[in-house]
Amino acid sequence: MYLLTNVRIDNCSSLSHSLDRTMAVGYWSKRLVACLLNVSEARRTDQVEAVAKAALYDAGGVRREGATVLNIFNDHDYNRSVITIVASIDSIKEVILSACERAFGLIDMRAHTGVHPCLGAVDLIPIYPLGEEVGVEDCASEARAVAQGLTQRVPGTSAFLFGWADPPLQRSLAQRRKELGWFKRTSDLQAVRPDVGPQPQERFGLTGVGATPYVMNCNVTIDTQDLRVGRSIASAIRASTPGGLPGLQVLALPHEGAVEIACNVESVRGSGPGHATAGEPWPRFSIGGRPYCHAPASLIAARVAELAGRQGVATKGTALVGFTPRECRGLAELAISQGIAEFWKEQHRIRM
Missing domain, CATH: 3.30.990.10 (Formiminotransferase, N-terminal subdomain)
Structure with a gap:
């Protein structure tokens, strides 16, 4: 959603x-x-x-x-x-x-x-x-x-x-x-x-x-109140983790009776992966003639859903706070x- x-x-x-x-x-x-x-x-x-x-x-x-x-x-x-x-x-x-x-x-x-x-x-x-x-x-x-x-x-x-x-x-x-x-x-x-x-x-x-x-916010809600599940997902997808998504800073927070995986999606230098991920290429733009890109919301949502599913937890929705x-x-x-x-x-x- x-x-x-x-x-x-x-x-x-x-x-x-x-x-x-x-x-x-x-x-x-x-x-x-x-x-x-x-x-x-x-x-x-x-x-x-x-x-x-x-x-x-x-x-x-x-x-x-x-x-x-x-x-x-x-x-x-x-x-x-x-x-x-x-x-x-x-x-x-x-x-x-x-x-x-x-x-x-x-x-x-x-x-x-x-x-x-x-x-x-x-x-x-x-x-x-x-x-x-x-x-x-x-x-x-x-x-x-x-x-x-x-x-x-x-x-x-x-x-x-x-x-x-x-x-x-x-x-x-x-x-x-x-x-x-x-x-x-x-x-x-x-x-x-x-x-x-x-x-x-x-x-x-x-x-x-x-x-x-530019930094945008993409928040994915998982259907659990167990913060340990949320923290494990946050750790797995943040940029500082091997295999994490470039540009992602992530927190897991209690939110409306569930857990929200709150992501700051930072723009990173370069053009991103050369192929589409999760059915969508990495959005690109330029600053002063230099290329930048950011992880698409669809990829973030798919990655969270995959990790949550491994622990028997479903996702409830994804929200972009503001705009790309x-x-x-x-x-x-x-x-x-x-x-x-x-x-x-x-x-x-x-x-x-």
């Missing part, structure tokens, strides 16, 4: 208005970046939408041109939401900072509960290149500026850096999270040394800010060309 997106867009009423939009998106589409903003709140959806709208409108309610929120994914058990924001790299800093400022004003980590690991009210700010003229290095520069901006706009906040925003080591998000105790049920914030800002405060926690090639890199760019171009800021309200999710 896949979570898909069905979109209906009305035609522009004015031809000249449409042409203006088309010319504008021709420029923006080459400089687009995505931020999959992870916030530690999902049970109060009005607050999550307030964060999304803060990215799109200034303090006077004026819409920011060239910015859109494509999707808001809420998970009640995790008490975590992922807001897919797309804008030009020229404006992404202000878009993100405005959203984060609102989130820090609404979310108090001292009152947070949820089964998903987290360290901060704004837990993660990854910036990904989507356009032809934007490289990961450009996103890294903006990410470092966002981290500095957070501590200035919201006194008491602090951040760690990952990926290309973490020179010279460029440590991965998984490595930084291990170093900082993100995977523990309780972490000692007083033992944490942030890269930017003061010692983390309990209210705000610690925020990860970084830049990498190509989908993200295509929908962003569509939304911006049509002047749709709150695009998440225009899409209709269906299960097939």
Whole structure:
């Protein structure tokens, strides 16, 4: 069972208005970046939408041109939401900072509960290149500026850096999270040394800010409450395991009376396998003329189903959180060309 997106867009009423939009998106589409903003709140959806709208409108309610929120994914058990924001790299800093400022004003980590690991009210700010003229290095520069901006706009906040925003080591998000105790049920914030800002405060926690090639999320639910089964599957398919899938970072988490195999699907350099796997080739795209690819959801679902079946466990469904890199760019171009800021309200999710 896949979570898909069905979109209906009305035609522009004015031809000249449409042409203006088309010319504008021709420029923006080459400089687009995505931020999959992870916030530690999902049970109060009005607050999550307030964060999304803060990215799109200034303090006077004026819409920011060239910015859109494509999707808001809420998970009640995790008490975590992922807001897919797309804008030009020229404006992404202000878009993100405005959203984060609102989130820090609404979310108090001292009152947070949820089964998903987290360290901060704004837990993660990854910036990904989507356009032809934007490289990961450009996103890294903006990410470092966002981290500095957070501590200035919201006194008491602090951040760690990952990926290309973490020179010279460029440590991965998984490595930084291990170093900082993100995977523990309780972490000692007083033992944490942030890269930017003061010692983390309990209210705000610690925020990860970084830049990498695109990362999507693919979650497969298995029909058991036995976390040991889930952990064995997670271990078998993650990239660090011999025979695992390239680019996969995996957790097994309790979720709605079952176990979810939660996969961060990182884009990897190269063109992927030369043949189709699970009936589908590895999706490919380019950044700065260099080829990248990512494991397809069908392959991840098939691998999990195979491993679960060996232990007598069935799968219940697969969900993509947000979009693939190509989908993200295509929908962003569509939304911006049509002047749709709150695009998440225009899409209709269906299960097939």
